[in-house]
Amino acid sequence: MxxxxxxxxxxxxxxxxxxxxxxxxxxxxxxxxxxxxxxxxxxxxxxxxxxxxxxxxxxxxxxxxxxxxxxxxxxxxxxxxxxxxxxxxxxxxxxxxxxxxxxxxxxxxxxxxxxxxxxxREGKKLVQYGNIEINPDDYKVTVNGKELELNRKEYDILFYFMSRPGRLVNKNTLAESVWGDHIDQVDNFDFIYAQIKNLRKHLKEAGATPELKAVYGFGYKFVVE
Known part of the structure; x- marks a missing residue:
């Protein structure tokens, strides 16, 4: 946030x-x-x-x-x-x-x-989408009730998309929201792609039903197929 x-x-x-x-x-x-x-x-x-x-x-x-x-x-x-x-x-x-x-x-x-x-979050303490649940008060992520360990930025990216399920998100908007205002001054977004790649791997291995889909030329969408 x-x-x-x-x-x-x-x-x-x-x-x-x-x-x-x-x-x-x-x-x-x-x-x-x-x-x-x-x-x-x-x-x-x-x-x-x-x-x-x-x-x-x-x-x-x-x-x-x-x-x-x-x-x-x-x-x-x-x-x-x-x-x-x-x-x-x-x-x-x-x-x-x-x-x-x-x-x-x-x-x-x-x-x-x-x-x-x-x-x-419509007043709800927990953030839920598909079989993923986040408790923002203690940064705890679970998939099917089993805790999922993520690094700081992986968590931030997941929380951002969990708060906007199904919404198409521009990669620049994502970068500014997770890394700060001056992210637009960097030469490339390779470090973002690396974090997203790792997050996708963790979610897949944990059996998460929502997927982080790339939308070519624009950004990403978090959806349940």
Whole structure:
């Protein structure tokens, strides 16, 4: 899962980044309004943590701009302005949650997990497709009830497709979601192909019914034949 932190306080931003990376999220940063808008225009995120008071603009105006450019990300507002007016305005503009500063990192993590579960998995704790089941809380993967051992990136790729069964996924989109924003600067995708090849092998050996199909010239689709 890929998260963007829009926060001008460098110390707080670093603390949040480190805590989320420990939870195995892919994390991007924006210290101001302009950078955040640029990133959301160019990349997609599963969740955005948005501060209201930015040095070059207001986070609520930024939230409105996201929708104006056709982007509708999951947003948790983080703000020291703990007022009813700001909460209502943020929710009316499409924010999903509001967490006043200061906050405990444990609560932030819980809010993110709850939001992603609600919007990506219809409120379900487990992710299931075919005979594969994933528990995101402990990164456990089972096939027919038997645990499957995967490395970090193999798991991330599988979770990405398990959250989007049957959907055609462009290889660039997959790369950005699993490896981060600046993956478009690499010369080739050989390292991605290697991880996918290994994941396919593990799934086949475990007897998984869903298959990761290559769609020539575009990307991949995770389907049950």
């Amino acid at each position: 890929k998260i963007l932190i829009v926060e001008d306080d460098a110390d707080l931003r670093e603390i949040i980044v480190r805590s989320l990376e420990k939870e195995r999220y892919i994390v991007a940063e924006a210290p101001d309004y302009k950078t955040a808008l640029y990133k959301v225009e160019d990349y997609d995120y599963d969740c955005i943590l948005l501060d209201i008071m930015l040095p070059d603009g207001n986070g609520l105006d930024l939230l409105k701009e996201f929708h104006d450019i056709g982007k509708h990300p999951n947003v948790i507002i983080l703000s020291a302005k703990d007022s009813i007016e700001d909460k209502v305005a943020g929710l009316d503009l499409g924010a999903d949650d509001y967490l006043p500063k200061p906050f405990h990192l444990a609560e932030l993590h819980a809010r993110i997990k709850s939001l992603l579960r609600r919007n990506h």
